[in-house]
């Protein structure tokens with residue numbers, strides 16, 4: 001993973017362009033169920049294999065569907081991305097953003113083992129990453145921009161997971177994209193379109209798959225079956 005590390009960001013974020021092929025990308029896009037979207041004001045999403053409960057518990061005995069695991073999760077294993085996670089990947093959030101849509105700056109929090117792996121499909125966006133404030137005000141907080149190309153993988157772990165917020169601006173264009181302003185510029189699969197376009201990225205529909213390990217998994221199913229005792 002070391003060659004993929006994004007420099008300048010707190011440890012650790014990694015960016016891998018072309019993590020999946022164009023054929024794999026269209027296969028996944030075709031398999032996303034059209035009738036399972038949960039519509040929010042600024043985007044829509046699917047939470048698989050189930051939504052977390054109010055206590056952030058994954059209450060499901062169904063594994064992730066095949067289109068989300070093949071070929072992606074074996075590649076995570078090859079890179080040992082979830083090697084330290086108690087369950088490995090057990091959850092995936094599918095987010096869809098139309099041009100002009102985004103997500104407010106937030107942290108993913110303690111419900112998950114502190115590793116997120118994001119596969120991007122469709123369009124390109126800038127993810128804004130900011131250092132969390134210490135509270136006293138005054139101090140200069142770190143800010144970084146990560147350009148996420150379609151078919152790329154972004155991995156966030158460690159203090160990048162615990163000490164920063166991430167968000168996507170609600171814009172139709174990302175501008176001023178260059179070596180000075182984009183933290184993963186040298187790691188991009190293809191910088192040419194942004195250079196040719198004067199540092200602009202025109203948003204098109206983007207779908208992201210965020211893979212995680214939900215820490216609390218209910219054993220209710222196995223209790224019902226009388227297999228819960230260990």
Ligand SMILES: O=C(O)CCC(=O)C(=O)O
Nearest residue numbers: 093095103108118208210
């Ligand atoms: O779409 C993305 O890349 C980010 C999604 C996100 O931050 C989340 O689902 O928590």
Ligand SMILES: [Fe+2]
Nearest residue numbers: 106107108166
């Ligand atoms: Fe997030």
